[in-house]
Amino acid sequence: MSTPDNLVEAKNLSVKYGSKHAVDDVSFTIPKGRVVGLLGHNGAGKSTLMKAMVGLAMPTLGAGGRLTVLGLQPRSQREQMLQGACYIPDVAILPRWARVQDVITLMSGLHPQFSAERARALLKRTSVRLTDKVKTLSKGMVVQAHLALIAAIDARLMILDEPTLGLDVISRKAFYELLVDEWCDGERSVLISTHQVEEIESLLSDVLMLNEGKLVLNISLEDMDRRFVALSHDAAVADRMQAAHPLLRYRSAPSLGGQRGDSTTVFDGTPPDELLKLGQRVRPSLVDLFVALTRKPELDRQHF
């Protein structure tokens, strides 16, 4: 099996549940060595998209459409594909009857790329013992155990569906540390969906943003900085900013360095020079873009 530079290629991909398009005509690629954030509101289609990528949901391919993961069809070549990709669909899905050692034993027999030795070494970094039963572990410990097991698979692609949901901040930090330290080596790619957009921004190299099944943004973070312009300005010039049809405008919180009453306006592309002079350029955050592209841009809101 030859490994392409694009680990995932999706073109005109849809997934339907009855008459509802959970994923609606999306196209994207995921090259190797990338950490891709899949963002979207509840029901946007993130989990469905991930399930289609691992062969658990039936895709509908438009004219000329295709979906390949590691060069393979996820549905018809599922077993082959899963030897090179690993997937955590949810944090709490390890079999509750098993001890951690049992799961290692079973994964050793069921996954040809799994290393029991590496799994035990990774688990030593956590508070999880091999003799612990899964049902006795806290949610954070189950996440750490599951990630340690998945990271012990010598795979090219890791797909994580909201792995930190419901975890406290310490568990989330430990999770990201393990992910960055043990997995991201420049050759492997991670696709991670999360609601904690601001927390994960520093880890990401690329972003895919879904809104009601449609892909509204597919961009690297480098390009994002070049494409989107955020201006911090006095509230008095808000109307002039508004006239330029920004993506989003909101009032800045004083704790972020702004004065009470200051606003921030986000533009897609460089605004006219006269507007640039009215404010100070700041880096648009992923949260800002997430709100802008998945909600009506005219709504004023408090920055968080």
Added chain:
Amino acid sequence: MKTYLTLMQREWLQHRFGWTLLAVVPLGLTLLLLSVGQIQMSSVELGEVDQVGAGVLTSITMLVTSLAMFVIAVVTSLFLMSGLARRDHQDRSVEFWMSLPTGHSPSLAAPLVVHLLVVPAAALVIGLLGGWLVSLVLVTRLLSFEAWASVPWGLVWSAALAGLARVLAGLPLAFLWVLPLVLATVLCNAYFKRWAVPVLALSLSLLGLSLYWLYGQPVVSELLRDVLVNALAALVTAQENPPLPVDGNPLSVLAMIPAWAWADWRLAFTALWTPLFAGCLLSAAALFALLVDWRRRGAGAGG
């Protein structure tokens, strides 16, 4: 092969505690009760026991114990397997199993083989050994330890092992006979969850009634009866005339068991070459294919 063995190992890891209890508790209770309990028998009954002798009593004890353990194992396994399709849904671990590169067919076949073949076979062996221990306590209590020690063990064990071999050899045949019923239950569980058995029972009843009204023949009930009878006959007593004592000596039956067991199994094997068995195999294959397809489409795991 490694995948199958690992999936079978999964069954052991998941159910070892329950299986150990099923093996130890009935035998342990029996041994305990026989050891310390009171065995109330009249002098006539005691005389009959004395007449029958330690050899026959030992043989019957071993037979009953192994049969009891076998029935417990089969009932438990059938109960567990009826929920095979949805057993990993409650803790959502089905998504974990589906995220591993294992085929759908081995994932479904391995537990069926373990629970419907390996576990009953193990129960038979454990029952036979446990029955030997039970016979020690029972014969000692009713007669004497010397009576138990003087049992013709060569005769008893050759008959016991022949009988065990007969049932073990018949187990795969019985498995194939009942497989369509088991798979139909599993498939109903896949789609109807806890309503599987009522839905299946209702469907078969309605089908049977409809065919009876149309053709005047109880087709469904006769088919089910024939399948179950053949499944039982695959295990034991395919022949109509079992071995009988010669010259009033009950132990003479033991000497006939090995030859009878071989002839009996050949008869059970011959019964496979019938349209009914072919229909069972085809039905089982179709139902298994439907189950694999259900699992391939996401196994109802919120996909």
